[in-house]
Structure formats: C-alpha cells, structure tokens
Amino acid sequence: xxxxxxxxxxxxxxxxxxxxxxxxxxxxxxxxxxxxxxxxxxxxxxxxxxxxxxxxxxxxxxxxxxxxxxxxxxxxxxxxxxxxxxxxxxxxxxxxxxxxxxxxxxxxxxxxxxxxxxxxxxxxxxxxxxxxxxxxxxxxxxxxxxxxxxxxxxxx
Numbered sequence: 001x002x003x004x005x006x007x008x009x010x011x012x013x014x015x016x017x018x019x020x021x022x023x024x025x026x027x028x029x030x031x032x033x034x035x036x037x038x039x040x041x042x043x044x045x046x047x048x049x050x051x052x053x054x055x056x057x058x059x060x061x062x063x064x065x066x067x068x069x070x071x072x073x074x075x076x077x078x079x080x081x082x083x084x085x086x087x088x089x090x091x092x093x094x095x096x097x098x099x100x101x102x103x104x105x106x107x108x109x110x111x112x113x114x115x116x117x118x119x120x121x122x123x124x125x126x127x128x129x130x131x132x133x134x135x136x137x138x139x140x141x142x143x144x145x146x147x148x149x150x151x152x153x154x155x156x
Contacts, residue, residue, distance in 0.1 A: 038120070
C-alpha cells in the first residue's frame with residue numbers, strides 16, 4: 001500500500017512540474033485525484049496576489065477571469081497532460097483555449113482555499129473539453145464552467 005501511495009505522490013509531482021505555468025500564474029497547489037475521467041485539485045488564493053490591489057479597491061475579490069483560469073488549468077491543461085501522457089514523453093506543448101462557458105454563484109475572497117472538480121466532457125485527437133465545478137472551503141459551489149482547449153504538441 002505504501003509503495004502505491006508513493007507512486008501516486010510521484011505522479012502528482014511529475015504532473016505539476018509538467019504544467020506550462022509558474023508563479024504568479026500557477027493556480028494549482030495540490031492534485032487530490034486524477035484518472036481518465038476525473039481530476040480534483042486545490043489552490044489557496046493568498047491575500048498577497050497583485051490583482052487584489054485593484055479588484056476591488058474597497059473590498060478585494062478574486063476576478064472571475066482568474067477563477068476561470070484556475071478551472072481551465074485543472075480541467076483542461078492538467079487533465080490533458082495526464083491523458084496525452086505529456087508528463088512521460090516530456091514533449092513540449094502549448095494549450096490553446098477554445099470554447100468557454102461559465103456561471104458564477106459566490107465570490108472568492110483573499111485567503112480562501114478552493115477545490116476544482118473536473119470531469120472529461122470529450123477528448124478528440126489533441127482536443128479536450130471538461131465540465132468544471134469550483135467550490136470554496138465552505139463547500140459552496142462558486143462556479144461551473146465548460147472549457148475546451150487544443151494541445152499543440154511538438155515532436156522535439
């Protein structure tokens with residue numbers, strides 16, 4: 001059992017290292033679960049993010065575009081890396097955003113832990129689409145999205 005857990009931990013580390021994002025534009029701290037159909041990950045929105053200085057000046061609030069980016073990084077890019085085995089092949093790639101639909105229900109304030117649960121909608125060649133649910137640390141459904149992206153994968 002311990003050996004299996006270690007391999008899952010190593011897989012998660014390898015997937016995170018393969019993401020094409022770095023701070024301050026990486027919105028995944030931890031992978032909780034991933035398989036061929038689903039992925040769940042978390043991110044903590046620290047109060048020191050620059051966007052809180054101006055959104056909004058009277059009461060900081062995480063911009064919807066950043067929440068959408070967080071869902072896309074989990075549901076399309078992270079899941080795509082896993083499904084296309086890019087963490088194993090080490091091929092260079094670029095995710096290209098396609099269709100986006102989203103609805104927002106609750107705000108996300110600074111110092112909030114969020115969870116993104118994504119389910120594969122479809123995969124075709126190098127295109128992937130996901131249905132994403134973003135929850136806050138009180139288990140409120142903050143947002144739902146459907147995001148499609150294409151992967152431009154380079155042979156080296």
